[in-house]
Amino acid sequence: MPKAAAEEHEIAGHTVRLSSPDKLVFPSKGYTKRDVFEYYLSVGDGILRALKDRPTTLQRFPDGIEGEAFYQKRMATRGVPDWVQSARITFPSGRPADELCPADLAHVAWAAQMGTIVFHPWPVRRAHVDNPDELRIDLDPHAGTGFAEVVATANVVREVLADLGWTGYPKTSGGRGVHVYLRIAPHWSFVQVRRAAIALAREVERRSPDRITTAWWKEERGEKVFIDFNQMARDRTIACAYSLRANGRATVSAPVTWDELADVEPDDFDLRTMPPRFAKIGDPHAAIDDLAHDITPLLEWVERDEKNGLGDMPYPPDHPKMPGEPPRVQPSKMNHANWSS
16 A cells, blocks of 8 residues: 655644654554644644643654654754744753644644654743742552552542632543642642642642552552542642653543543543543633632641641652652661761
């Protein structure tokens, strides 16, 4: 069969070229590069709401999901259309980088043309790259737990947010997890927002300690759902709403309403099922930008926890040592030398 010719698409006032449209990307499903490209166009309003003006790391699979993959954190210096925008961010090491910063749907389509399957935006926007405007609560199943337990944990998160008078927006991770997003005013640093996330996670844990944990070390988690507070650390990102996931099922990180969360399964949402759902009901996260919350109550919880002996938690291993951080040593290997180092 002859190779399909490259195509040109007019999107948001820009010409986006789609080369090798028939290349297999999800071999077990038979989904092609054109299928991925058209998928992102079909959920355009939703994916752009998640990505617009956010520095974005691209998880690229130039030869499909069974080929070699890489994370692109820096814009290429050649072969990039002059209309493609970027934003400068700073890694924990202090090194800067210019990342793709989608301004319109053409940017998403161009990234898909470049073999991007998964979009990982920072929780900041171009105007405030050091001040998160999105608090992300990442709920992960641990040993002996599954999606049902994660959903139950998400409902506890919802209760805590409701007590604060806040509205969170849930989505599936595309795997067995659930994410809850909250828009916040971009007034605080990454360090402050991460500490706020820890305080929120601890309050959720207190309400159901037999089922939920904030323990960073796996050996301490038991059969509980883990709230990964370190997803709010600088340069830690989560697959955004409507992003495809790089698995054989071609699942989607799918925004859902709170009412339907208990009745869905992660595999309900994929490259084929999401477009008709989106066309029918629109985006359950459509109102997420309507209100930016003041996290002062969470920072007050940080102070309360500090007084009760609950300080900071370990950062991810790729971060430099942070002020006030406890030793990054798993408890079973802790000794006096660790504390004095």
